[in-house]
Amino acid sequence: MNWLIVKNDFKRNKIMNIALLLFMMFSACLTVLSVIMAAQTITSISNLYGTAQPPHFLQMHKGKIDQEQIDDFMLGYSGITYFQTIKMINVYGEDITVVNDGKTFNLSDIRLDIGLVKQNEEKDLLLNAKHEKVELQEGEIGVPVILKGMHPIEIGDKIILNSNGISMEFVVTEFILDAQMNSTMASSTRFLLSDVDYGKIEDSVGENEYLIEAYFKDTSEASNFQTAYENANLPQNGQGVTYAMIFILSALTDIVTVFVMLLVSLLLIIVSFICVRFTIMASLEEEIREIGTMKAIGIPFLNIRNIYLNKYRLLAVLGVIMGYILAFFMSGIFTNHISTTFGNMKISNLAVILSLVVGFIVYFLIIVYCKGVLKKLKRVTVVDALTMGNGFDKDSKSIRDGLYKSKALPVNWLLGTREVFYEFKNWIIIYAVLIIAVLMILIPVNLLNTFESPEFITYMGSSVEDILIEVENGERLEEGYEKVRSVLKNDRSIKYFWEYRRVRVNTYDSDDEQMNLYIDCGINSGNQLKYLSGAAPKKENEIAISYFNADKIRKNPGDKIVLIFDGNQKEFVISGVYQDVTSGGFTAKSTYNFYGLDSEKYSFSVNLKDEANIEKKAKEWSEILGVGITVDPMEDFINQTLGGVSRQLKIIVISTAVVGISIAVIITVLFLKLRLAKDLSEIAVLKAIGFFERDIQQQYMIKTGVVSIMGILSGILLNNLIGGKIVNTALSIAGIGIREVQLISNSFVEFVLCPVILMGWILIVTAILMKTIKKYNIISIINE
Structure with a gap:
């Protein structure tokens, strides 16, 4: 009898029932898709990392190194399971020309440092889309997959390297997956060469940069190791990166996508609930006399409720099953970025299990909501239903x-x-x-x-200006700084500019263990940033710290912090806590100059009198300042990052x-x-x-x-x-x-x-x- 009632209802209200089914299906579909994307992001990165084995700690360094000194430190540090030093040949975008179907362009507009490397033996491997170690022949080159979305580069294209009077031509045979440099938020990207080709250009082109890598039993040890490494005065003219930072940068794009899809799916579920409520109430109002008759002959509330609930149970089951199937058909479209960035992976068991659980939750929520709406049947009396045909709006006032x-x-x-x-x-x-x-x-x-x-840019530790200039860390850091300062001081098109230098000091975390703190100093340092609490430092004894640092040292605005540098200790007051996604989120800002400390980086933010000349001026300065100094219009910097x-x-x-x-x-x-x-x-x-x-x-x-x-x-x-x-x-x-x-x-x-x-x-x-x-x-x- 229940089936007959449901069948007749479907025949009578075809359009509304189909609409309800579709909304249930799409809400289930998007929810399942969100879970699949989240699970695939995690499992794909984990699988890539399992094969590629990126370092748990990486220190980039430009300049000469003492490998024996590095080896002694690594061997003496407990907890290290493996370490290696990789030489990377840095070249500039204008040195690389791509020939694509008759079209020719160079990579001069890429702000990432471009490094040429050969394949490693055991760890930090560069892989293909199937997570296989890439082995190239002479004349072949592997292009980082993140450049595929930025430039029209295809397999079979020619890449010509012109640097230091040396010219070499390569054929693109692979798009490589780089576990540690697969995000535009990373500072560098790597092209893979064969051992033969790498040997031909080694020490002949570009500038050498070393990747000093360490591995541990426990990846959380990387943070403590970084402090010990930096305090040992080992090579560190470059960015230090931990495993956690590599993982977050890798997953950022897909984290944002998953969030938006989850939001949309939740809103769709709410729409489904609204539709369910509307149709239930419309159906009950139409059949109020029948409901009164059933109550009059003694049919219990639960039995009457189930007559209506059976239809929604059937719709919910069909909707969730169809949504689940549709989600798996559509998953290829929505996980395309994951497959491109982390390799072609089948839907993981985790994604299948979690999606089944989520599908059941969607069904459960719909049924619980339907039961809640159908409770209104309890309010209906036989008299109201049969004599007045009104059981749900007894308290409604007359319309004026x-x-x-x-x-x-x-x-x-x-x-x-x-x-x-x-x-x-x-x-x-x-x-x-x-x-x-x-x-x-x-x-x-x-x-x-x-x-x-x-x-x-204010969430990336910089103020909002027209042009950002950065002097790369290296042996010619001070020379680059003086060069930039001279150019800016003599250019009359500038309205004003601010300069900052980054230094490293020591402090103590919440467990009283020594940690390093990177501080950007300058008169304007910390201004225009987005503060969670407090404000920018104004006095010389004030310092603003990033959200991650505040969490690590358990300090708030108004608290005091002791900084150790140059053999001395100085007490500062925390003026504010700001947000920063650069350098792993561990930075600080101060107007104090920290005299006597070596600079690790210089940056300049420039405002022009005429904003129409930003692109032109940035290009002009880039040509004047030359290699080792990046000049980016702020908008381009954001777009590329x-x-x-x-x-x-x-x-x-x-x-x-x-x-x-x-x-x-x-x-x-x-x-x-x-x-x-x-x-x-x-x-x-x-x-x-x-x-x-x-x-x-x-x-x-x-x-x-x-x-x-x-x-x-x-x-x-x-x-x-x-x-x-x-x-x-x-x-x-x-x-x-x-x-x-x-x-x-x-x-x-x-x-x-x-x-x-x-x-x-x-x-x-x-x-x-x-x-x-x-x-x-x-x-x-x-x-x-």
Whole structure:
């Protein structure tokens, strides 16, 4: 009997049941996809790392080294299982020319340091897409896969190296996976050469940079080792990197993608709940007399509830199963970036198990929600149901007439708006769905705007200026600094510039163990950054520390910190805690100059009088200053550093916008179909008393339009109130050095484009749907 009831209901309400099934399916699909992406990101990186074996600690160094001194230190440090020193030949982008189908271009616009290496024997291996160790023949070259998304490089293309009067031609035979340098947020990238070709150019081209690598039984030992290594005065003219930092940089792009997809799937589940509630209540209202009859003959509440619940159980089962299957069919599209970056991996067992668990959770949530809605059956009494046909709105007040206001408002507008305001609950589904559609569109759009904005540089430890100049660490550091300073002082196009130098001092963490602290000093140091608490340092005895450092040493603004440098100790007051994703998130800012300490890096932030000349001036300075000094317009610096994240996020933003608009349109169509069916008698009465079809159409257009405007405005308001909080919660969980961001909105998209597109589509489908009123026959409706 239950099956017969469900079958008849499906026949009677085909469109609504199909719509419900689709929403359940898509919400389950996106939730499962999010879990698959998260699981694949973790397992793919883990599998890549298991084969490639990137270092647990890496110290990059430009200049000469004493290998014997390094070996002695490594052998004397307990816990080390393996260590090696790799020589990398650094060349410049303009030295590398790519010939692609007749097109020729160089890599001069890449801000990453380009290193030429040969394959290692055991660890830190460069792999192909199948996670196999790449072995090249003479004349072949392996190109880092991250460059594939930045330039149109394909297998079979020619790469020509011209450096120090030496010219060599190579054929691209592999895109290599580099476990430790596979992100645009890394400072370098590596091209792989055969041993023969590497031997031909070794010590003849470019500049040597050494990768000093160490491995431990426990990867968490890397942080303590870094402090010991740096304090031993071993080679360190370059970035020091730990295993945790390598992992976070590798996963950043996919972490952001997973977050957006999870957000969209949660919003879709909410839409499904709204639709379920609407259809359940519509069904109960239609069958109120039948419900009263069942109660009158003694059928218990649970039995009556199960008659209706069986349909939603069936829909939920079908929706989750179909969504699960669809998710696996679509997973190839959404995990393409993971496959490209970390290798072609099959869906892991972890992804399958977690997706099954999540699918069950979605089903469970839908059924629990349905049971909650169906509790309303308890409120229905036999008398109300059979005599008045009203069991759910017993407490509803009579609608105030308001027709006396018709002199101030046209009748159609009056009839349309009075129903919206006096019977708002009848239209709440469109209102709620439009709020969700707006959130689905605006939160990802604002997140993308934030990543692409020049202001994002403040989360990378720098102030917002026009041009960023960095003097690379090396033997000619001081010479490069003087050269840059001289050029900037004599250039009249500059409005002002700030200079900073990075030094290393010692302090103590929360366990009273000595740790290194990297401080950027300068008059303007710390200004314009985003502070979680406190402010930039103003006095010489003040210091601002990054969020990760504050967490490590357990200090807050106002607390004192003792810094050890040059054989002395000096007490500083922490002025503020800021956010930084550079250098692993462990940095500090101070106006104190730390006289006597060697500089590890110099940087300059420059503002020009004429912003139109930024690109031109950056190129001019780059040519004057030459090698060893990078000059980047701030916008280009952001684009290249976060380019991978932005490209992936753009795809998701477009997809979620289309989904959001589609949901709003589909729900509006389904709602209006049900509404028109329910309002047949009212429409007949309106026609009978002299209203034309165009009047009735206009009234429904007004009702839909007013509710839509209210929903869109509420969505924009809610986005501004909670959008940032949602993003910040995800960032805190991700642990990338940023806990709070101020989302940067695009006013045109938020207040013009999004509302106009949503309103336009809704009014169009409403107008099309209202044409069906012409088919209504007054006499037949009244007879019914």
